[in-house]
Amino acid sequence: MKVLGISFGTKNGTNDSLCIEALMGAQEAGAEIEFIQMSKLNIQHCTGCCTCSKTLLSGKGNMCILKDDFEWLLDKMLDADGIIICDPIFEEGASGLFHTITDRFGPRMDRGNNIIGQKIAAATGGKMSDPRIIQDRVISYMGIGGSDWGTRVQCEHAMQALTPMWKVIDNKWFPWAKSVIMDDTRLAEVHQVGVNIAAAAKDVNAAEYQGEAGFCPHCHNKLFYLDAAHNQATCAQCGIVGKIVFENGKMTFKFAEEELQKAHDTLPGKFIHGNDIKNRIEGEFAKVAKTPEFKARKKQYKDFIKAVNPKKKVTA
Numbered sequence: 001m002k003v004l005g006i007s008f009g010t011k012n013g014t015n016d017s018l019c020i021e022a023l024m025g026a027q028e029a030g031a032e033i034e035f036i037q038m039s040k041l042n043i044q045h046c047t048g049c050c051t052c053s054k055t056l057l058s059g060k061g062n063m064c065i066l067k068d069d070f071e072w073l074l075d076k077m078l079d080a081d082g083i084i085i086c087d088p089i090f091e092e093g094a095s096g097l098f099h100t101i102t103d104r105f106g107p108r109m110d111r112g113n114n115i116i117g118q119k120i121a122a123a124t125g126g127k128m129s130d131p132r133i134i135q136d137r138v139i140s141y142m143g144i145g146g147s148d149w150g151t152r153v154q155c156e157h158a159m160q161a162l163t164p165m166w167k168v169i170d171n172k173w174f175p176w177a178k179s180v181i182m183d184d185t186r187l188a189e190v191h192q193v194g195v196n197i198a199a200a201a202k203d204v205n206a207a208e209y210q211g212e213a214g215f216c217p218h219c220h221n222k223l224f225y226l227d228a229a230h231n232q233a234t235c236a237q238c239g240i241v242g243k244i245v246f247e248n249g250k251m252t253f254k255f256a257e258e259e260l261q262k263a264h265d266t267l268p269g270k271f272i273h274g275n276d277i278k279n280r281i282e283g284e285f286a287k288v289a290k291t292p293e294f295k296a297r298k299k300q301y302k303d304f305i306k307a308v309n310p311k312k313k314v315t316a
């Protein structure tokens with residue numbers, strides 16, 4: 001059973017140390033371990049071309065057009081039974097590099113898209129996406145902060161697991177963590193993350209979330225989109241819509257049972273979302289994009305101004 005630790009911090013920084021501490025725990029619990037420093041990889045941003053999902057959903061596999069170290073990283077992740085991610089908190093949330101990895105997972109690693117893509121490939125004799133993408137896998141996140149600003153980090157980390165529907169085992173936020181390796185209590189917590197992921201990776205089907213309950217009873221998230229005009233609250237992670245209510249002095253999130261069918265981290269929810277995109281956006285957009293009026297408006301913007309090229313000197 002393999003556990004992979006990935007640090008998004010600076011070389012030999014706090015994130016590296018904490019990732020290794022958790023890997024020590026995983027090894028003690030019987031895991032074969034491997035460690036990756038993201039600072040050593042060449043990872044480019046997702047350009048939004050959607051080639052990956054277009055090829056996937058036409059049964060032609062799901063390769064990305066960017067040529068960098070992402071394929072190598074993905075192979076390492078798919079080869080592991082359990083993953084530990086240590087990520088520095090930037091602007092209260094995940095680091096930019098972590099967001100890039102989440103984007104590169106994007107529609108390409110979505111479990112619903114891969115199930116559909118593989119069926120299409122099987123029916124048409126096309127190219128299968130990597131079968132490991134739709135295997136169950138467990139992952140834990142640690143958001144490492146230099147201060148106590150970090151209210152978005154757990155939600156942003158869990159979004160990465162939501163795409164392939166990997167099971168989150170621990171999702172922690174460590175504020176004021178620059179000297180955390182001198183704090184034995186918090187270090188034990190980090191170590192336990194490694195022990196927990198190894199135990200979870202041994203039996204992924206039986207594995208369960210080990211973290212705090214959070215506020216959303218479905219996905220444990222604490223971050224919400226509050227729409228006062230409609231007296232409505234939406235879980236910023238699983239997308240369930242409901243209301244915040246106060247009962248016996250306690251604040252809770254209430255929603256209708258059928259909302260669970262639409263949750264973004266469930267297969268029915270993913271299929272609903274996929275169909276919405278296909279019908280409402282791609283369907284309508286494909287029609288309107290062919291009209292002369294649409295083409296004229298696009299041309300108007302294109303002709304109005306040319307983008308400045310950073311490599312050329314700009315003169316007035």
Ligand SMILES: Cc1cc2nc3c(=O)[nH]c(=O)nc-3n(C[C@H](O)[C@H](O)[C@H](O)COP(=O)(O)O)c2cc1C
Pocket residue numbers: 008009010011012013014015016087088089090091092093144145146147148149150175176
């Ligand atoms: C651009 C930037 C933004 C940061 N924003 C936050 C923040 O909002 N909250 C916080 O707790 N720490 C913040 N930090 C501190 C980093 O989280 C901290 O330096 C990092 O975890 C150190 O990790 P390393 O030693 O592994 O590189 C920020 C650091 C940088 C460089």
